[in-house]
Amino acid sequence: MAITTDNSNSFCLFWDVDRSKLDINVHKTFIIERVLKYGIIEDVLWLLKTYSEDDLIKTIKSSKNIDRKTANYWALHLGIKKEDVICLNRPLIHEQFY
Known part of the structure; x- marks a missing residue:
């Protein structure tokens, strides 16, 4: 199923892809990542x-x-253990200055 106005509020989350080709089952990981990172409460x-x-x-x-x-x-x-989350266990790429 493609993302349409019926099932997603923020088309701006997917500005860089053709939404008509974005399938909620096939592209599940991509969609979840985008919404978790940039979505508003409705998303x-x-x-x-x-x-x-x-x-x-x-x-x-x-x-x-x-x-x-x-x-x-x-x-x-x-309720996920932090040691099970890959991005929490890898070193930072950029040095932090604060």
Whole structure:
């Protein structure tokens, strides 16, 4: 099923792809990552209705595209151990100056 106005509120999340070719089953990981990183509350509510908790957990655990803050929030929210989340266990690429 493609993302349409009926099932997603923020088309701006997918500005760089052809939404008519974006399938909610085939591109599940990509969609979950985008909504978790950039979505507003309506997008997150749509995500929670569209995908199972297991889908979210698998994506959060394995994603290298989610930032640390997002991953930490969702790990706490879904009860995922931090050591199971890849992006929380890899070293920072950029040195932090603060």
